Amino acid sequence: xxxxxxxxxxxxxxxxxxxxxxxxxxxxxxxxxxxxxxxxxxxxxxxxxxxxxxxxxxxxxxxxxxxxxxxxxxxxxxxxxxxxxxxxxxxxxxxxxxxxxxxxxxxxxxxxxxxxxxxxxxxxxxxxxxxxxxxxxxxxxxxxxxxxxxxxxxxxxxxxxxxxxxxxxxxxxxxxxxxxxxxxxxxxxxxxxxxxxxx
Amino acid sequence: xxxxxxxxxxxxxxxxxxxxxxxxxxxxxxxxxxxxxxxxxxxxxxxxxxxxxxxxxxxxxxxxxxxxxxxxxxxxxxxxxxxxxxxxxxxxxxxxxxxxxxxxxxxxxxxxxxxxxxxxxxxxxxxxxxxxxxxxxxxxxxxxxxxxxxxxxxxxxxxxxxxxxxxxxxxxxxxxxxxxxxxxxxxxxxxxxxxxxxx
Amino acid sequence: xxxxxxxxxxxxxxxxxxxxxxxxxxxxxxxxxxxxxxxxxxxxxxxxxxxxxxxxxxxxxxxxxxxxxxxxxxxxxxxxxxxxxxxxxxxxxxxxxxxxxxxxxxxxxxxxxxxxxxxxxxxxxxxxxxxxxxxxxxxxxxxxxxxxxxxxxxxxxxxxxxxxxxxxxxxxxxxxxxxxxxxxxxxxxxxxxxxxxxx
Amino acid sequence: xxxxxxxxxxxxxxxxxxxxxxxxxxxxxxxxxxxxxxxxxxxxxxxxxxxxxxxxxxxxxxxxxxxxxxxxxxxxxxxxxxxxxxxxxxxxxxxxxxxxxxxxxxxxxxxxxxxxxxxxxxxxxxxxxxxxxxxxxxxxxxxxxxxxxxxxxxxxxxxxxxxxxxxxxxxxxxxxxxxxxxxxxxxxxxxxxxxxxxx
DNA sequence: CATGAATGAGCCTTCATTCAT
DNA sequence: AATGAATGAAGGCTCATTCAT
Numbered sequence: 001x002x003x004x005x006x007x008x009x010x011x012x013x014x015x016x017x018x019x020x021x022x023x024x025x026x027x028x029x030x031x032x033x034x035x036x037x038x039x040x041x042x043x044x045x046x047x048x049x050x051x052x053x054x055x056x057x058x059x060x061x062x063x064x065x066x067x068x069x070x071x072x073x074x075x076x077x078x079x080x081x082x083x084x085x086x087x088x089x090x091x092x093x094x095x096x097x098x099x100x101x102x103x104x105x106x107x108x109x110x111x112x113x114x115x116x117x118x119x120x121x122x123x124x125x126x127x128x129x130x131x132x133x134x135x136x137x138x139x140x141x142x143x144x145x146x147x148x149x150x151x152x153x154x155x156x157x158x159x160x161x162x163x164x165x166x167x168x169x170x171x172x173x174x175x176x177x178x179x180x181x182x183x184x185x186x187x188x189x190x191x192x193x194x195x196x197x198x199x
Numbered sequence: 200x201x202x203x204x205x206x207x208x209x210x211x212x213x214x215x216x217x218x219x220x221x222x223x224x225x226x227x228x229x230x231x232x233x234x235x236x237x238x239x240x241x242x243x244x245x246x247x248x249x250x251x252x253x254x255x256x257x258x259x260x261x262x263x264x265x266x267x268x269x270x271x272x273x274x275x276x277x278x279x280x281x282x283x284x285x286x287x288x289x290x291x292x293x294x295x296x297x298x299x300x301x302x303x304x305x306x307x308x309x310x311x312x313x314x315x316x317x318x319x320x321x322x323x324x325x326x327x328x329x330x331x332x333x334x335x336x337x338x339x340x341x342x343x344x345x346x347x348x349x350x351x352x353x354x355x356x357x358x359x360x361x362x363x364x365x366x367x368x369x370x371x372x373x374x375x376x377x378x379x380x381x382x383x384x385x386x387x388x389x390x391x392x393x394x395x396x397x398x
Numbered sequence: 399x400x401x402x403x404x405x406x407x408x409x410x411x412x413x414x415x416x417x418x419x420x421x422x423x424x425x426x427x428x429x430x431x432x433x434x435x436x437x438x439x440x441x442x443x444x445x446x447x448x449x450x451x452x453x454x455x456x457x458x459x460x461x462x463x464x465x466x467x468x469x470x471x472x473x474x475x476x477x478x479x480x481x482x483x484x485x486x487x488x489x490x491x492x493x494x495x496x497x498x499x500x501x502x503x504x505x506x507x508x509x510x511x512x513x514x515x516x517x518x519x520x521x522x523x524x525x526x527x528x529x530x531x532x533x534x535x536x537x538x539x540x541x542x543x544x545x546x547x548x549x550x551x552x553x554x555x556x557x558x559x560x561x562x563x564x565x566x567x568x569x570x571x572x573x574x575x576x577x578x579x580x581x582x583x584x585x586x587x588x589x590x591x592x593x594x595x596x597x
Numbered sequence: 598x599x600x601x602x603x604x605x606x607x608x609x610x611x612x613x614x615x616x617x618x619x620x621x622x623x624x625x626x627x628x629x630x631x632x633x634x635x636x637x638x639x640x641x642x643x644x645x646x647x648x649x650x651x652x653x654x655x656x657x658x659x660x661x662x663x664x665x666x667x668x669x670x671x672x673x674x675x676x677x678x679x680x681x682x683x684x685x686x687x688x689x690x691x692x693x694x695x696x697x698x699x700x701x702x703x704x705x706x707x708x709x710x711x712x713x714x715x716x717x718x719x720x721x722x723x724x725x726x727x728x729x730x731x732x733x734x735x736x737x738x739x740x741x742x743x744x745x746x747x748x749x750x751x752x753x754x755x756x757x758x759x760x761x762x763x764x765x766x767x768x769x770x771x772x773x774x775x776x777x778x779x780x781x782x783x784x785x786x787x788x789x790x791x792x793x794x795x796x
Numbered sequence: 797c798a799t800g801a802a803t804g805a806g807c808c809t810t811c812a813t814t815c816a817t
Numbered sequence: 818a819a820t821g822a823a824t825g826a827a828g829g830c831t832c833a834t835t836c837a838t
Contacts, residue, residue, distance in 0.1 A: 005801095017307070021220075021222060021304070021307035022222075023222030023223050024222050026828060027829060027830080028827095028828080028829090036803090037804060038804070038829090038830085039803055039830085039831080039832085041830095042830065042831080043800095043802075047829075100307065103361070104302075104303045104304075105303075107299050107303035107361075107364055108216070108217065108219060108221075110218075113365055113366055114366065117365055117366050132389075140390065140391060141389050141390060142392075144380060144384075145380050147369045148377050148381075151359065151369055151370055151377070152377065152381050152384050155357075156355040156358055157358065158354075159351075159354025159355055159358030159361065160354040160358075162302070162357055165306055166312055166315075166320065168316065170324075170346045171354075177344065177347060181347040181348055184343060185351050185352070185388070187388045187389060188387075189384065189387040189388035190331075190340050190385055190386060191276065191341065191386040192340055193392075225812080226813085236819060237813090237820085415705070417705070418705060419620060419705030419706065420620075421618060421620030422705075424833080425832075425833060425834085435800060437799055437834090437835080437836085440833095445834075446832095475788065476788065498704050501704055501759070502700075502705045503701075504763060505618075505697050505701035505762055505763070506614070506617060506618035506619075506621075506698070508616075514763075515763060519765065538788065538789060539788060540788065540789045542782075542787070545767045546768075546771060546774060547778055549757065549765065549775070550756075550775065550782050553753050553755075553756025553757040553759070554752050555756065556752075556756035556759055557749075557751065557753055557755035557757075558748065558756075560700070560704075560755055560756070560759060561718075561752055564703060564704070564713075564714055564718065565711065566714070566748065568748055569745075569752075572745060575742065575745060576748070576749065579742050579745040580745075582741060583783065584787055585788040586785070587782065587784045588746060588783055588784060589737065589738060590737060590738055591739070623808085624809080625806095625808090633823075634823065635809085636809085636823070637823055639810080640821095645807095645809090
């Protein structure tokens, strides 16, 4: 089965890329990790770069399926945020090694960066903004700069992922709890109610 | 002056590394960018990897100088958070290309990662936790999981940096404002006061 | 039918070899051109080199059948030369793509060269020399260096073929006429009779 | 000296290409033949194909210098033809290994073929035709199809070269004499004067 | 017989590093 | 100190050949 063999190679590639980085990784090692010969890789992928693209497509796919979650838009805001973060962060963590590869490469590869931003991040961010505006209209969320607040929220998740990928033990060991703490922070802030200037 | 020449090479290296990534960058191009010959690099740096380490040390240095800011611990919590974020994020953004290189490489280089985590992130995180605990004791901050809340806060900043590095135009164009929005979010949350279950 | 399949593969191989050269041609493309799978080639030929040898044998075969023409040795010299050139050059032009492959390869492959010279060129040249000597004895041809004159005559034909293969449009478009012009030149020379020192 | 090193590499390349053919020749062997390391080749040539082009340029250069000979156009026809052939064939034979490489490759490489035909063969052929027409006007040469007769003359030389390259011992051992025999044949033909139909 | 996926040797090319000038 | 030509190890990729189906 062609798809299975492709999958096998892709998984091996992701493992190797995650360990060495895309450029330092060798096709020889990908082959060894996949238990096949080097030439076989090229029966399933155009070239080494195509392996990276295919790795990225995994995230694309994940993201697309994540869209299903929007249905719950109508529910209670607080519950929604917590459930959404839990769900989303679980999926992200499952794919963390893919993120490791793609993030690392995107940071220093303009073409990859532009493609991923256009195809994945921007659409996602727009849905988030729309969602946010709706909540404000419903009187559930504080009026604020929607674009930046949306990005700050996403950034918190992304930042936790990066911390986890960098080996922060607290984040790595307690990823599930992090979703709860993060939703608390995003909803209510860190300040003790009534303790600030605004009180 | 030896130090100046070193600096010149290092800056060139950072530019090239940021554009192509460490592995794809060539010493030839670093030399060209620095306006010197390839051999000269090796009079100032052991090898190519040493250039990366030296780049990382720039962040180390920046971080060390950032410690001075902790003095302001005694001030009003809200003002402190906002001022701290402004200051810190400004410095981070100034060094964003250094972060680009170091982050990209750390994600896929365990040795670099461990060194940076041990030398920079962990100490910083501990200071943050300490600070946080103090604020709770003072009744300024809500009691919560200090380790995770500290990391979530740092993650928000880190995540914004990453979004900016990935080319998000909102974040890139309005980085200064982002500090304000972020401090608002971290302090008070996104939810309209009295709008949640907790009201 | 085994012979037909062999023929089919051989023709495809000649086409591909002629277009890319033997070394750059791939068995994959030969298979595609023949409308079969790569593996099938190896049921009919030992290896890729055997395809080249078989291509060369086509010329061998052609040359052997050409020998029949010598019967006409007794005829009028001038008519014979013209008829012979016409016939021979027509056959050569029909097989020009085979010559393209074999010539190109022989030039840079000593083993192939030696084999072809021994099996094809030398015997042919000897027949030509014999023929020539006979004509001199008959008083039809000028006494001259038979070995070199024979080779110069053959060279003129060979050279026209090469010019044609190199894409000379005059030669390519008017190959048939070239036989007539060539026989005129070989028989009478270019100089106006009575116009030279010998007059 | 850059030019000398280039020359050294080019000569080695020609030797190796002539022995194995361009495609089968390896850069490793060119380097070994030149007494340098493989990488050094690439300090002087863009890639392997550039070596072939540079080899071809040698012929271009030779051909251009050959143009000087046209000055002798005014002389006695017969002497001119003999002197020209002698001179030209001597130069050709000196460069025979270059011709071996270029011819072999041109036969099966359309791009190379077109370039060489346009840059070298066509201009040369036009000069030859012009020359021929002038001789006819002067009453020195028989009126005939100029385009084809020019090509047939050139073909005789080219054909002798090819025979020599293919290892014909007569041609190889007596190349100098071949020029004389060829000029005799081209001028007066093989037929015994008064022995043909035309007598 | 036919197929075509798998193989792995070998090629061209790049590039960090050295060193004579 | 600075240079940059030379080096050669290593990597991505191709392709003739094999073999299980």
